[in-house]
Amino acid sequence: MIRARMMATAMLFNQGDLLMMKRSMTRTLSPGLWAAVGGHLETHEINDPEAAVLREIQEETGLLPEELGELRLRYILIRLNQQEVRQQFIYTAVTRKRDIIQSDEGVLHWIPRDEVLDREIPFIYRKLLEHYFQQPASPHVWVGTAGYEASGEPAVHWTELIDPEQM
Template sequence: MHAARHLTSLYLVRDGHVLLLYRRGSRAIADSWVGIGGRLEPGELTDPTAAALRELQEELGVTPDQLTDLALRYVAVRDTGAEIRTTYYFTAGLDATATVPAECAEGDLAWFGLEEDPRLEMPVTARIAFTHWLSVGRHDRTLRFITVGADGRETGPA
């Protein structure tokens, strides 16, 4: 039997850059670069968008009215051997007037150019989703799926 963990991750875009979080001290992943997000609460299991918006407001103070084009872009399922992790990856534009701190309670925040290939240390499904989104996914509105088995075998984005 496996435990289940449901997570969100949101890549915020503004002026040709994407905001990432260097998350420190997580119980689920090693210190690494991720989108803004976190764990779904029990009442959010049928609404990952609500969870992503809640996490965004908790971590950055950014509200839904400061976003444009919020979209679910990738759904990743990973078998870690101990649990099944489902991560919902979103993207959204961030209003030019929205203030973003340099750090939050979860770690440090940094903007990266969309034309860069930053090759950052990321959890496996985050790396797959982010790399694909930079090169292909940000040019369309397709929802894609990623799976990573307990043996580390990856499939997707499909």
């Protein structure tokens, strides 16, 4: 039986630094790796991933919605992980302050942009960051699907999310 898991994630920036979490070794997903702030959508958030990401930001950092600027959906990642389809909504925002709380999910650090990719990062998040850093001002929402190249190497294939009614 294939299950579905929906998640909302935030890439939070302040003065050119990205807020990253060194995940606790006790976490189920990506223990010990560097990741973004975020988590699973609650049942009542299924049709509102923005509400979920705002909740996750507040729970994991203490930042309130009014302390964020330019919050916007940038990516939707879809992948099959064993018997689970994972759909992840990734938002970007700029924080109005750097003071954050720490959570039991991991340790938060502000990482300079040019040092972000030096961290041990899950494959799919690394591919997302590489894509984002190549075009940070893109006005599009991008859909990434995880798969494999003809060589057998894992890859993420990016497509602009386009409304066919607008074509």
